[in-house]
Amino acid sequence: MFFTNQRVTDFATAKTSDTKLFAHYFGLMLEKGVYLPPSQFEACFVSAAHGEKHFDKTIKAHYSALKQL
Secondary structure, eight states, X not given: OOOSSSOOOSHXXXXXXXXXXXXXXHHHHHHTTOOOOSSTTSOOOOOTTOOHHHHHHHXXXXXXXXXXO
16 A cells, blocks of 8 residues: 555656655554554565454454544
């Protein structure tokens, strides 16, 4: 996820992201028990071990964190 007003299609547009805002988002997600890659330039993977309850928790945490930003 990138915090930018541009469509991210390559590294140049990814670099326009607000990394401080992502760091704040990352911290909020950690507080909610969701462990994301610590940089918006890394990939985030889901495994077969993740189920519906994990997705629900992550989605709720995501919307809550965005509201707090």
